[in-house]
Amino acid sequence: MVAVPFPNFPAATSGTYANTFDLSVAGTYTAAFITANGGTVDSAKAAFITGLKTGQTYVNIHNATFPGGEIRGQLLPTNTHDFNVDGKSDIAWRDGPSGTVASWLMNSFQVRQSGTYGAVGNNWQIVGQRDFDGDGRADLLWRDSQTGTPAIWLLNGLQVMQTGGFSPVDNNWVVAGTGDFNGDGKGDIVWFHNPTGTVAVWLLNGFSTPQTGILGIVPRGWAIAGTGDFNGDGMTDILWYHAASGTVAIWLLNGASVLQTGTVGVLEAAVGPSSARATSTATARATYSGITLRAAPWVLGCSMV
Secondary structure, eight states, rough: OOOOOOTTTOOOSOOOOOOOOOOOOOGGGGGGHHHTTTSHHHHHHHHHHHHHTTTTOEEEOOSSOTTTTOOEEOOOOOOOTOOOSSSSOEEEEEETTTTTEEEEEETTTTTEOOOOEEOOOOEEEEEEEOOOOSSSEEEEEEEETTOOEEEEEEEEEEEEEEEEEEOOTTTTTEEEEEESSSSSOOEEEEEEEEETTEEEEEEEETEEEOOOOOOEEETTTTEEEEEEEEESSSSSSSEEEEEEOOOOOEEETTTTTEEEEEEEOOOOOGHHHHHHHHHHHHHHHTTTTTTTTSSEEEEEEOOOO
């Protein structure tokens, strides 16, 4: 059954085709697919994402010469750290003294290609990475520590295709994570306001913020430990950790709305997400001890959340 038709597909024997599909819009799907999968856009979206994650979603290409034949290829979710759309995660580096930003395009333990993007002042810090324009390639999220200004570099492998910034944000607001919170295929930002415990989200479309909203307010002591799609609905959720009690909790999101909250469990403070994060860093250093780095000031430029 055809789930998502490809509009304006070129009548050619070779070439490339690129399009962004908003899975929250009825016009993305065929009427038959919606009917066969619950009758609503939300149910069709859930079915499509389930098929994508389980390897049951694929592309069929027919042509006029052989209408009964097909070229078939599996569709797979992209890695969030994939700068060149080869399905493999890559690494961004930052040299502290010079401000130079570099990337390793990876293939398992091999660096297939490396290069530098350029140098920026040390008041600018990489605070996240996500595919912010929906082209399948991870991009870099920056923030100016002096003015609070966020900015984005849209990447294509080892090239910076476009850069753009937003209005300054008070430094009491911190970028707590990135993700696709509304399932439109483009990266978004979750913010946390330390003095008040307020949580906010920016739903992005490249360099624009079509929608922003307040998700809620949490008591002091709670911190955002990470983001991820914990219920498999195609929309990123928020992982929380309360250090004093060791409590782990999750907010299930739909765009700028919190659909459900719940406690996952209670851990000893010493083995909470922050400790696990430090352990992961130490393990990574041991695993890659055979790779020669240029200098100690180089640090990983990718966000941990």
